[in-house]
Amino acid sequence: xxxxxxxxxxxxxxxxxxxxxxxxxxxxxxxxxxxxxxxxxxxxxxxxxxxxxxxxxxxxxxxxxxxxxxxxxxxxxxxxxxxxxxxxxxxxxxxxxxxxxxxxxxxxxxxxxxxxxxxxxxxxxxxxxxxxxxxxxxxxxxxxxxxxxxxxxxxxxxxxxxxxxxxxxxxxxxxxxxxxxxxxxxxxxxxxxxxxxxxxxxxxxxxxxxxxxxxxxxxxxxxxxxxxxxxxxxxxxxxxxxxxxxxxxxxxxxxxxxxxxxxxxxxxxxxxxxxxxxxxxxxxxxxxxxxxxxxxxxxxxxxxxxxxxxxxxxxxxxxxxxxxxxxxxxxxxxxxxxxxxxxxxxxxxxxxxxxxxxxxxxxxxxxxxxxxxxxxxxxxxxxxxxxxxxx
Numbered sequence: 001x002x003x004x005x006x007x008x009x010x011x012x013x014x015x016x017x018x019x020x021x022x023x024x025x026x027x028x029x030x031x032x033x034x035x036x037x038x039x040x041x042x043x044x045x046x047x048x049x050x051x052x053x054x055x056x057x058x059x060x061x062x063x064x065x066x067x068x069x070x071x072x073x074x075x076x077x078x079x080x081x082x083x084x085x086x087x088x089x090x091x092x093x094x095x096x097x098x099x100x101x102x103x104x105x106x107x108x109x110x111x112x113x114x115x116x117x118x119x120x121x122x123x124x125x126x127x128x129x130x131x132x133x134x135x136x137x138x139x140x141x142x143x144x145x146x147x148x149x150x151x152x153x154x155x156x157x158x159x160x161x162x163x164x165x166x167x168x169x170x171x172x173x174x175x176x177x178x179x180x181x182x183x184x185x186x187x188x189x190x191x192x193x194x195x196x197x198x199x200x201x202x203x204x205x206x207x208x209x210x211x212x213x214x215x216x217x218x219x220x221x222x223x224x225x226x227x228x229x230x231x232x233x234x235x236x237x238x239x240x241x242x243x244x245x246x247x248x249x250x251x252x253x254x255x256x257x258x259x260x261x262x263x264x265x266x267x268x269x270x271x272x273x274x275x276x277x278x279x280x281x282x283x284x285x286x287x288x289x290x291x292x293x294x295x296x297x298x299x300x301x302x303x304x305x306x307x308x309x310x311x312x313x314x315x316x317x318x319x320x321x322x323x324x325x326x327x328x329x330x331x332x333x334x335x336x337x338x339x340x341x342x343x344x345x346x347x348x349x350x351x352x353x354x355x356x357x358x359x360x361x362x363x364x365x366x367x368x369x370x371x372x373x374x375x376x377x378x379x380x381x382x383x384x385x386x387x388x389x390x391x
Contacts, residue, residue: 025052028075034141037221049086050355068099078108088119109166123176171203178206193236200240210246270360276339278303293346332357
């Protein structure tokens with residue numbers, strides 16, 4: 001999986017307001033559910049809180065007129081509340097007037113509501129693809145409340161109950177709450193009006209309706225809904241709630257937004273600078289990024305030579321295991337001239353510590369030459385040495 005693959009622009013896809021622009025920050029790394037028809041691999045990985053704030057700042061600095069920020073996937077913001085609250089705190093400190101929201105399945109929402117409201121959340125989008133147990137059990141491969149593995153029949157009952165409690169908790173405290181529903185033909189297309197009616201009765205302000213769109217490059221598990229089917233559903237939903245139609249270009253992972261010019265998370269990639277011109281890579285054979293950061297004893301250092309060509313410069317020894325967070329602080333010192341570190345996997349602690357020290361950890365299993373070429377502006381797999389310069 002390469003973190004530099006194209007993913008969707010989210011600046012106008014969060015449907016809190018048809019006129020507003022909401023930037024969606026993908027900060028939730030932990031999933032608590034899986035739809036049977038979801039992609040088998042995610043091209044979008046979660047940002048650390050520091051990275052999310054940096055992306056927001058860059059988007060604002062480019063002149064994007066944002067009405068708010070919502071925290072979302074690729075996991076669920078409530079599956080691991082700590083990073084969610086940390087991001088909210090960072091945004092609130094830098095942009096005290098910025099409106100804040102979350103997009104969530106709703107598991108654990110009642111317990112988290114007080115902390116979220118205190119952190120400044122005023123808008124919530126609840127992901128509701130069914131309010132009937134039979135429908136939900138056909139749609140979901142698994143649902144995992146908390147850290148427990150719960151049999152699907154019991155988990156679906158818990159989901160329904162917690163979504164109702166989430167509505168009451170947020171609506172009752174003055175939050176603006178909306179619903180987002182994805183239509184899966186043959187599974188919940190005849191169920192959309194029931195969702196709109198029941199959620200409307202609980203205080204939902206709108207219902208954003210999206211079409212299931214097969215992920216490019218993966219086997220299509222369903223046919224996408226027909227225009228006629230979607231038109232019927234739109235008419236049914238409109239009887240009960242304000243309808244927002246989610247464009248298929250957003251559902252299908254569109255590229256950067258031509259209207260506001262903000263970047264997708266995937267294209268918000270780290271860049272070399274005068275002080276940090278180099279890339280660190282952990283690899284067992286020097287060809288592919290294939291090591292867990294915690295298992296790596298050495299790092300390959302790539303960067304521009306005196307003649308401007310980007311090449312393998314040297315190999316550096318890394319700190320041995322057993323020192324806890326001090327190990328990652330020492331690693332940050334060793335890689336103080338690097339703007340990014342490439343690894344096949346890494347724990348949350350080193351990713352956070354290194355990000356705080358200015359080194360972004362990217363998780364990938366790509367070949368080294370290709371990913372280094374992309375990081376220095378090549379945009380495609382190329383030779384190991386190419387012209388490059390620090391920004």
